[in-house]
Amino acid sequence: MKNFQIQTEIFFGQGALDRLKNIPHRQVLLIADPFTVTSGLLNLVTAPLTAGGITYTLYSDIVPDPPIDNVIGGVKAALAVKAPCMIAVGGGSAIDTAKAIRKFATQLEEGYRPQLIAIPTTSGTGSEVTAFSVITDPTENRKYPLASEDMIPDEAILDEELVKSVPAAITADTGMDVLTHAIEAYVSTQNNEFSGAFAEKAVEICGQFLIRSYNDNTDSHARRKMHIAACLAGLAFNSASLGLNHGMAHQLGANFHIPHGRANSILLPYIIEYNSGISLFSRSKTNYPPCVRRYCNMARILGLNNLNETTTVRGLISYLQFLAKEMNVPLSVSEAVHITREEYESRIDAMADAALADACTATNPRIPQKEDIIHIYKSIF
Ligand SMILES: NC(=O)c1ccc[n+]([C@@H]2O[C@H](COP(=O)([O-])OP(=O)(O)OC[C@H]3O[C@@H](n4cnc5c(N)ncnc54)[C@H](O)[C@@H]3O)[C@@H](O)[C@H]2O)c1
Ligand SMILES: [Fe+2]
8 A cells, every 4th residue: 555645835936035934833933055144045934923922043054964063962952942843044054054953853842743844955955844854974074864754844934035145056066956856756666656646747847947057047937947947857756766876976975075966966877777787788678677767757757758769868978968058067086176086985885885874775676786886876976
C-alpha cells in the first residue's frame, strides 16, 4: 500500500507574505539567513508581522551546509523564548536549521510543539515541504540527511519578491537542484503517479523559466514560476525520495563546500548515464532498464523527443550539460574548486563509503557498488 499526503499548507503568488498578518500567534521566533538581515530583505517578512501586531525574536546564526553547532545554538534560543511559532526565512540551509531546531527543542521540552512556517528565499531545495533536514558534521566531513515526518513545516509561503535579490550564480545552482530533485524522484524506486505528476510539472517549468530567471532576476513571472517549481519538486521527492545523485553530492558539499545544486549539476549527466546504461557511444537495444522510459518522458517534456531511447537519453544529457554551460555552472569538480587531483582522489574512498550509506542512495533505480561510485567520483574531476 502507498499513500500520498501534502502536510504543508502552501500560500503562493503575489502578496503571499500577507498571510503573516493573520497567523494565529502573538509571538514568533524568526530563524533567518543572515543575508536577509543585513540586506534588509527580512523587512518584507517583519512588516506584515508588525502590521498584524505580532512580536518576534531573531535567531540568525545560520551558515550554508548547516553544522550541528548552529542547530544547538538555535535550540537554546528557542527554549529561552518558547514562542508558539517558528518562522524560517532563507535558503535550504536556514529552513533545514529551523526544522532541526524545532525537532530537538520539542524533544527536550515536554509539551512544547511550536508551529513551523517556512519561507524560502531561494528557488531550489523545496525544504519548505519536505521531511528532510540536511545537517553537516564538519569533524567527519559528512552530511546527514535526517528524515522524519515531524520535521515537515506546517505552512510554506512562496513569495517571489524574496527571490529577486538572488544573484545569477545562485539562481543557476539552485535551479539545477530543482531539476535534479524532479529527475531523481521520477526514476526513484519509490516513484508513483502522484510524485510523478509533481516532478513532470516541475521539469516543464524549469525548461521554460530557468534560463529566463537566470538572465533577468527582476523577471517576476519567471521568478514566480521557478519558486513554484522548486516546491513542486520538493513535493515529488518528499514522496518518492531521491537517489545516488544526492547521495554522492552530499559528500562533495561536506568535503569541498561545493554549493549543493552545483554538486548535483556536475553529477547529473554521469548518474543518468550510469542508471540508464547509455553512454556516448551506445547503440540501440531491444531491452532497456525501466528508468530509461522515464528519462525519455522527461526529455519529451523538455521538447527533446528523438529517434529512439538511446538518442533521447543522450538528448537529455546534452540538454542538461548545455543548460549548465549556458548558466556558467561548472561541469567538473576541478572547475568548481581549486584542488589537485591527488588531494581530491585521497578523499574518494571515504566519500564512496559515505555515499553508499547516505539515505538518498537507497532509492536509486540501479543498486550501486562501491567501485561504481569510485568510478563516477573519478570521472567528474
Ligand atoms: N531539506 C531538504 O529537503 C533539502 C533538499 C535539498 C538540499 N538541501 C540542503 O539545503 C542547503 C542548500 O540550500 P540552498 O541551495 O537554498 O542554499 P543556501 O540556503 O545554503 O544559501 C546559499 C547562499 O544564498 C544566499 N541567499 C539566500 N537567499 C538569498 C536571496 N534571496 N538573495 C541573495 N542571496 C541569498 C545565502 O545567504 C547563502 O549565502 C544544503 O545544505 C542542502 O544539502 C535540503
Ligand atoms: Fe537537493
